[in-house]
Amino acid sequence: xxxxxxxxxxxxxxxxxxxxxxLQIGHILPAIQVRSEDITCTRCGQRxxxxxxxxxxxxxxxxxxxxxxxxxxxxxxxxxxxSNEFAQILNPLTWDGELSVFQTQCAQxxxxxxxxxxxxxxxxxTGAGKTEMLFDALEYAIQxxxxxxxxxxxxxxxxxxxxxxxxxxxxxxxxxxxxxQQQKYRYTQIVVCTTHQLLNFRQAFDVLxxxxxxxxxxxxNKLLNHAVKTARKKISALILLTATPTKELLAEVRKxxxxxxxxxxxxxxxxxxxxxxxxxxxxxxxxERGKLxxxxxxxxxxxxxxGFPFLIFVPRIALLEQTYMALKxxxxxxxxxxxVYANDPERIEKVKKLREKKLIFLITTTILERGVTFPNLNVxxxxxxxKVFTRxxxxxxxxxxxxxxxxxxxxxxxxxQSLTRSIKxxxxxxxxxxxKGRQLLK
Amino acid sequence: MKNCLICQQVMFERLSFAWLFSLKKIQKKYIxxxxxxxxxxxxxxxxxxxxxxxxxxDNLCYDCIRWKRNGEKELLxxxxxxxxxxxxxxxxxxxxxxxxxxxxxxxxxxxxxxIHYYYNSGWIYVPVPVDKATLAERGFNQVTGxxxxxxxxxxxxxxxxxxxxxxxxxxxxQRLETQQPFEYSGGDINIKGKKxxxxxxxxxxxxxxxxxxxxxxxxGVREVRSFTLAR
Numbered sequence: 258x259x260x261x262x263x264x265x266x267x268x269x270x271x272x273x274x275x276x277x278x279x280l281q282i283g284h285i286l287p288a289i290q291v292r293s294e295d296i297t298c299t300r301c302g303q304r305x306x307x308x309x310x311x312x313x314x315x316x317x318x319x320x321x322x323x324x325x326x327x328x329x330x331x332x333x334x335x336x337x338x339x340s341n342e343f344a345q346i347l348n349p350l351t352w353d354g355e356l357s358v359f360q361t362q363c364a365q366x367x368x369x370x371x372x373x374x375x376x377x378x379x380x381x382x383t384g385a386g387k388t389e390m391l392f393d394a395l396e397y398a399i400q401x402x403x404x405x406x407x408x409x410x411x412x413x414x415x416x417x418x419x420x421x422x423x424x425x426x427x428x429x430x431x432x433x434x435x436x437x438q439q440q441k442y443r444y445t446q447i448v449v450c451t452t453h454q455l456l457n458f459r460q461a462f463d464v465l466x467x468x469x470x471x472x473x474x475x476x477x478n479k480l481l482n483h484a485v486k487t488a489r490k491k492i493s494a495l496i497l498l499t500a501t502p503t504k505e506l507l508a509e510v511r512k513x514x515x516x517x518x519x520x521x522x523x524x525x526x527x528x529x530x531x532x533x534x535x536x537x538x539x540x541x542x543x544x545e546r547g548k549l550x551x552x553x554x555x556x557x558x559x560x561x562x563x564g565f566p567f568l569i570f571v572p573r574i575a576l577l578e579q580t581y582m583a584l585k586x587x588x589x590x591x592x593x594x595x596x597v598y599a600n601d602p603e604r605i606e607k608v609k610k611l612r613e614k615k616l617i618f619l620i621t622t623t624i625l626e627r628g629v630t631f632p633n634l635n636v637x638x639x640x641x642x643x644k645v646f647t648r649x650x651x652x653x654x655x656x657x658x659x660x661x662x663x664x665x666x667x668x669x670x671x672x673x674q675s676l677t678r679s680i681k682x683x684x685x686x687x688x689x690x691x692x693k694g695r696q697l698l699k
Numbered sequence: 700m701k702n703c704l705i706c707q708q709v710m711f712e713r714l715s716f717a718w719l720f721s722l723k724k725i726q727k728k729y730i731x732x733x734x735x736x737x738x739x740x741x742x743x744x745x746x747x748x749x750x751x752x753x754x755x756x757d758n759l760c761y762d763c764i765r766w767k768r769n770g771e772k773e774l775l776x777x778x779x780x781x782x783x784x785x786x787x788x789x790x791x792x793x794x795x796x797x798x799x800x801x802x803x804x805x806x807x808x809x810x811x812x813x814i815h816y817y818y819n820s821g822w823i824y825v826p827v828p829v830d831k832a833t834l835a836e837r838g839f840n841q842v843t844g845x846x847x848x849x850x851x852x853x854x855x856x857x858x859x860x861x862x863x864x865x866x867x868x869x870x871x872x873q874r875l876e877t878q879q880p881f882e883y884s885g886g887d888i889n890i891k892g893k894k895x896x897x898x899x900x901x902x903x904x905x906x907x908x909x910x911x912x913x914x915x916x917x918x919g920v921r922e923v924r925s926f927t928l929a930r
Contacts, residue, residue: 273835312800312838320799327798331838 261444265339265404265461267300269332283337288328289317300328300456302483322456324436339461339490341402343446349399352392352425359520359697360390366518367394367496371403371464376495376515382690383500383627383656386524388421391466394496399429399446403463406448406488408455410481411627412437414469419449455484465489466496469627471503471649500656501649501686521694527665528694529687530658532651534671534680540639544576549583553639556670557584560635561592565667566611567635569620570654572643574598580620580639594618597625627653632661641671641680651683703731704802705790729805737786741779741930750905751779751930766905775912775923777902779930780806780813787929791901795841803844806928810845814926818896823852827899827911828881830857841900845928851898854885855911874904881914891919902927 262268263283270278278285290297295304298319310317318329328334356364363379370377371394381387391407398405407422409415412435419433432443434450442457452467465488470481489495497506497515510517522528537550560567571580577596584594593616595607604624610616612631619625623645636657638646646654651671658667671680703710710731741753749763759767763774781787794802814824826842834840843851857880869877897911902925912923 271836309801313844314838316838318798318800318838320801323797323799329798329838331835 260337262442263335263337264444265337265458266442267334267336267457267459269326269328270335271332275333278335283335286334286336287330288332288334289319289330291317291330298322298328299334300325301480302487303480322453325453325457336459339404341404341463342444343402343404345402346399346428349426349429350392350396351427352389354389356386356389357524357526359522360386360524363518363520364390364393366516367391368397370394370496370516371398371494374463374492374494376497378497378499378502378506378510378515378517379520380499380502380517381520382523382529382694383653384523384630384660385500385520387468387498388418389524390520391496392425394464395426395447398464398494399426402446404446404448404461405464405466406450406455406458406462407466407468408448408450408452408488409468410452411469412451413624414627415449415451418468422447422449452481452484455488458488460487460490462489462493464494464496466498468498470497470499470506471501501652503649519693521690522697523660523665525662525665526698527659528691528698529656530667530669531687531691532655532669532671532684534641534673534676534684536675537639537672538674540672540674541576544579544583547579547583547586549580549587550639550672553637553672554587556637556668557588560668561588561617564617565633565635565664566614566616566631567618567637568625568631568657569618570626570636570638570646571620571622572640572645574622576640577620577622584620592617594620597621599624623650623654625657626650627656630660631657633664633667634658634660635668637668637670637672639672641673642675642677644679646679648679648682648686651679652686655683655687701728703734704729704799704805705734705793706731708733727804729802734786737784738790739782739784741782746779748776749774750902751777751927753782753930762905766909771909773922775897775905775908775925777905777908777925777927777930778813778817779902779927780809781929783901783903783929787901791929794844795837795900798837798839800839800844803841807845807847810928811847811849814849814896814898818924818926822894822896823890824849824896824898825854825911825915826851827897827907828853828856831859842898845900846898852885852888854883854888854890855881855914856884858882871904874906877906877910879910879914880907881911883914883918885918890915892921894922894924895920897923897925899925899927900929902930 286299288299295306296310296317297304298321301319301322303321305320309320312318312329316330318327367390395405407418415433415435423431429447430445431447431449432445433440434442434448434454509515535552537552540550543550571577577598581596595616597604597607597619607619611619634657636654638654655669658669659665673680701710708731710728741751744757745755746753746757747760747763748757749759752760754760766774793799826840829840895915897908899908902908908925915923
């Protein structure tokens, strides 16, 4: 075993091979704690009933984190304390962009957080340029040989972040780590990973940044809290980035458990496009008959005329094909589009085609709700009343629009049977942000 | 409400009118109907008599004819429950290789019922063993995991090869070239003149099962057949 594989990590090893590890430099933890009724996993901190977790001969495994490789009472976890053995880099930042006045303010806040190793929440609207605001803080941390992790619940967000960070810090070794790829773990100063992967670390990071904290599938706060608590060092900085903070997060700020910065304006100095709602009754039964609501056709024909690309969100995968077939009837055949869903093998390909303007529209589920940026986009949600469109999902979807400086405006339509609490909440949040933003711009 | 073990979707219990007035318990479900559909049962008349593979007719398949030609007098007459398709491969991945022992429940009942039904009396049930290193890592034998109350005899064990590659990591050719991997560990259990039913999870080339048969035949067993979850 390579020493670096266990440095700041939990390295699972079979009990029969326990002699192979060096107990001088590291120590061993039990993988599973067994109690009378249930078991608790050391790695993910979750409880499971004995019945679900049983192996023969009174052994137990944890089914909750098996996607990271099963651990059981047949294993122990070996860990070596983080040693921060990195090369000294004096000027790591190779980015030559410029921050706006508002961005600079937030960037300074973040740098201070890293200096005093505190907890911080950055609430910045979608398209505010959050990543760039991190650079100052990251530079400071890299110069001082701190170990850094930027994690997000979403794979897409990680995939987008990774190349941007590599470009900004060319001399720094950065690792991208998530379940859908084959890249093996190695010891690096910066790790970009999904929040699940944090469970494999133990007191490793001096700076831990979580991007899009509130996004699916990490709504399970217990697991997130456990992952964050164990992956960061006892004295370390924690920065949470979000465009749609939950009430719980804001409550933490109010209780002074976290410091806070706030940016209601986008990097190009414009506020968010405000979504328009349209009530469409019985859209689902219309769709079954191969028809679309009249209001929707009007919107789309206007978009087609303007020639800008657009996204249509639907609540379920099953509706993708129906919507696509129905839409085809109303538009010319040269208006090309496609459907995209989470496990679509051509998902990345299709998104690329939209960017290259080979496609004009995509019909999709909530998977494209965040992390993807197209210029000149318009969006529409069909069935915005569905419960998959949470308040934060709606704000995120609206946030796809108007991200480029050339066209900071655009259309956002929520088509729904009725105005749900989520829709009202999203509208309220956007109008609040815009009000604050306008005050700032005055 | 519970989630399907395979696809994690919430499962809804559909209650029939007949059930309402019957004394039957609700049969516990582990996977949803959608996932269940992906597992294809092998029909009795549409399978090879030698290895149990799913095919149009019930004659011997090409592979079994090859076994015969290579000197195998008596075929295993393997019976398999399901077609080894993508769904089954995915199941084996989750159960055996990812090691979720609880997944045994998905097929446990069906596996045992069918053994009871087809091979009721006079058979000694012998599960194919797992080698020591795998057992230490995995913590269970995937075949005995599929059995709940069936009395079985573990009279075979893997020879102790230090660097054995798993069958599942080999190509077909490599599999057929393997040496006898088993040794007898039954001690003085009397198997002379008895009938043995070998139990395994998947019948792929038949190589391992025929080695087991060969070994048991030298111990004076009258007949050896096999039963697997998938083919």
